Amino acid sequence: MVYRSRSQVIRNLPMIAGLMWRAGRWILVISIACRLMLGLVPLGIIAISRMIIDIVSAGPGAGSGPVGALIALEFGLAALGVILMRILVFADALAEERFTERTSLEIMAHASEMEEALYEDPVFHDKLERARLQATDRVVILKTFGDLLLNGAVAISLCVGLGLYSYLYVLVLLATSVPVLWVEGAMSLRWYALKTRQTPQRRYLDYLRLLASSRESSKEVKLFQLGAEIRSRYLESSRKLIEEVDREQRRRLVAGSIGIVSIAGQYGIYALVVLAAAAGKLSVGSLFFLLAAVTGSARALQEVFKAAASLADQANFLDDLAHFFELRPARPVGQMRRLDLPLKTGLEFRDVHFRYSGSDRPILNGVSFTIEPGERIALVGDNGSGKSTIIKLLLRLYEPEGGSILLNGIPLADYDPADLYRRVGVVFQDFVRYEVSFRDNIAFASLDRLDDPEALARAARSARADEVAERLPGGWNQILGRRFAGGLDLSGGEWQRVALARAYLRDAAILILDEPTAALDADTESEVFEQFAALARERLSLVVSHRFSTVRKADRILVLVDGRIAESGDHDSLMRLGGRYAHLYTLQASSYG
Numbered sequence: 001m002v003y004r005s006r007s008q009v010i011r012n013l014p015m016i017a018g019l020m021w022r023a024g025r026w027i028l029v030i031s032i033a034c035r036l037m038l039g040l041v042p043l044g045i046i047a048i049s050r051m052i053i054d055i056v057s058a059g060p061g062a063g064s065g066p067v068g069a070l071i072a073l074e075f076g077l078a079a080l081g082v083i084l085m086r087i088l089v090f091a092d093a094l095a096e097e098r099f100t101e102r103t104s105l106e107i108m109a110h111a112s113e114m115e116e117a118l119y120e121d122p123v124f125h126d127k128l129e130r131a132r133l134q135a136t137d138r139v140v141i142l143k144t145f146g147d148l149l150l151n152g153a154v155a156i157s158l159c160v161g162l163g164l165y166s167y168l169y170v171l172v173l174l175a176t177s178v179p180v181l182w183v184e185g186a187m188s189l190r191w192y193a194l195k196t197r198q199t200p201q202r203r204y205l206d207y208l209r210l211l212a213s214s215r216e217s218s219k220e221v222k223l224f225q226l227g228a229e230i231r232s233r234y235l236e237s238s239r240k241l242i243e244e245v246d247r248e249q250r251r252r253l254v255a256g257s258i259g260i261v262s263i264a265g266q267y268g269i270y271a272l273v274v275l276a277a278a279a280g281k282l283s284v285g286s287l288f289f290l291l292a293a294v295t296g297s298a299r300a301l302q303e304v305f306k307a308a309a310s311l312a313d314q315a316n317f318l319d320d321l322a323h324f325f326e327l328r329p330a331r332p333v334g335q336m337r338r339l340d341l342p343l344k345t346g347l348e349f350r351d352v353h354f355r356y357s358g359s360d361r362p363i364l365n366g367v368s369f370t371i372e373p374g375e376r377i378a379l380v381g382d383n384g385s386g387k388s389t390i391i392k393l394l395l396r397l398y399e400p401e402g403g404s405i406l407l408n409g410i411p412l413a414d415y416d417p418a419d420l421y422r423r424v425g426v427v428f429q430d431f432v433r434y435e436v437s438f439r440d441n442i443a444f445a446s447l448d449r450l451d452d453p454e455a456l457a458r459a460a461r462s463a464r465a466d467e468v469a470e471r472l473p474g475g476w477n478q479i480l481g482r483r484f485a486g487g488l489d490l491s492g493g494e495w496q497r498v499a500l501a502r503a504y505l506r507d508a509a510i511l512i513l514d515e516p517t518a519a520l521d522a523d524t525e526s527e528v529f530e531q532f533a534a535l536a537r538e539r540l541s542l543v544v545s546h547r548f549s550t551v552r553k554a555d556r557i558l559v560l561v562d563g564r565i566a567e568s569g570d571h572d573s574l575m576r577l578g579g580r581y582a583h584l585y586t587l588q589a590s591s592y593g
């Protein structure tokens with residue numbers, strides 16, 4: 001495990017180096033150069049001191065000229081050390097920010113390339129989360145690399161100095177330090193393994209903390225008086241974690257006492273040096289030099305060990321980041337065709353089968369239907385029957401397990417996804433409430449229209465979102481949501497109108513609305529449907545709704561039952577058929593009495 005983890009670090013070095021290089025090449029060069037130079041300063045200083053001491057201890061006959069020059073030289077070196085240190089602090093602070101920025105940007109770019117399906121995978125989720133943390137929490141790794149380099153340079157240069165006197169010193173030093181390195185490394189890896197094992201529980205704790213203290217949940221938590229229960233569940237889980245940490249740290253405490261071995265080594269060399277000096281084999285200057293070199297190199301080696309262990313400790317985090325970057329969208333790269341407009345043949349689902357990964361339950365079980373351009377299609381079905389799933393498949397957020405989906409006569413997989421996405425206006429059932437300005441909320445659908453107030457106003461009007469803006473104190477510049485200072489929340493239906501306006505802003509060839517009217521008042525709903533009906537005339541459109549007042553106006557209604565399209569036709573013909581649709585419609589109509 002120790003080996004594996006070390007080799008992980010080495011394997012991931014190119015990735016980290018690449019990130020640092022892209023983050024700021026000059027900073028990287030400067031900080032490496034400074035560290036290598038700084039690494040030589042201690043050796044230089046004690047070597048000069050040795051000369052000074054030897055000259056002085058030779059007796060009063062020694063000239064003060066060379067001593068003065070040597071002192072000046074040593075001062076120069078010490079001053080250089082201080083300056084280099086300051087430059088390093090400066091470079092490191094900048095490097096940290098740049099590294100965070102670069103890593104965050106690359107993580108965001110990569111995350112947005114990944115398929116929707118991957119976001120649902122908890123393993124991927126963990127990786128993404130840990131990768132995201134890398135970008136901010138894990139800048140430690142930069143410092144660790146820096147420490148390794150600096151102390152490595154100090155240790156090597158001082159060991160070379162020692163070796164000039166006797167290989168025995170170096171041998172004793174290494175022989176007593178390496179076991180310590182080994183044990184420390186192993187302990188640190190065990191510690192890491194524990195932290196990894198605890199990740200799911202820690203995520204659970206995070207969730208409980210969020211539940212007990214977030215704005216979203218506060219109403220229900222208060223009303224159901226869940227606070228005490230959440231705290232007790234928290235305590236129960238957290239206690240277990242603390243126990244494990246306690247056990248592991250005790251073990252570390254005991255094993256850590258091996259550190260004494262390396263101290264013993266240092267004192268062993270100490271004794272050898274003093275003996276040699278007593279026998280007259282060493283000058284006073286050399287005695288000073290050796291003692292300083294032994295303590296200095298031992299300390300530097302210790303730091304090297306520490307940095308190496310800490311790197312190994314971070315190896316798995318690094319690995320997550322590397323794996324995350326290595327993940328490629330699984331979708332086979334198709335022919336990257338562009339969509340020919342205007343659409344001629346529309347959309348066809350041909351015997352489409354689908355199930356979500358990690359689940360055995362087939363959701364779609366041979367779904368077949370067609371949508372002609374200009375036809376207004378409504379899709380109905382029970383909760384969980386797979387309506388939103390059909391939409392996700394049609395947008396290529398997932399790949400079907402069997403059957404095919406054709407758009408304009410060409411398999412969906414052959415289209416360039418970016419080109420396809422540009423052609424789609426959509427309101428998802430779980431649409432996003434962007435906590436940015438009202439204007440941005442609409443313009444996010446088509447950023448090139450951000451400065452086209454007319455287009456924005458038209459889209460807002462079609463969704464009756466213009467009325468919402470009129471009521472806002474900040475108008476179109478009002479920040480929505482409560483996350484940021486000055487933000488204002490909207491009602492459920494108001495948010496829905498904003499989402500609709502977003503879908504309408506695009507000059508889309510395909511218009512898809514999943515429950516667009518669920519939160520709308522009856523008046524708005526009917527007007528929204530009018531707008532939709534007009535817009536759908538020149539487009540390929542699909543609307544999912546549980547509101548039969550909306551559904552009945554569609555040109556054709558598809559009824560999804562047991563993973564198949566069970567009925568298809570306009571309102572009147574389906575009513576005559578007297579099947580599922582007729583049943584549901586009558587039920588809803590009768591509840592209005």
Ligand code: ATP
Pocket residue numbers: 120356359363381382383384385386387388389390429
């Ligand atoms: P509703 O009317 O409630 O919106 P729907 O017809 O849109 O329902 P879908 O969202 O398509 O239903 O879900 C169909 C089934 O697939 C549900 O039973 C649900 O449990 C399952 N399902 C949906 N999303 C996922 C997912 N990401 N992973 C696993 N199963 C899912």
Ligand code: MG
Pocket residue numbers: 387388389429514
């Ligand atoms: Mg749905």
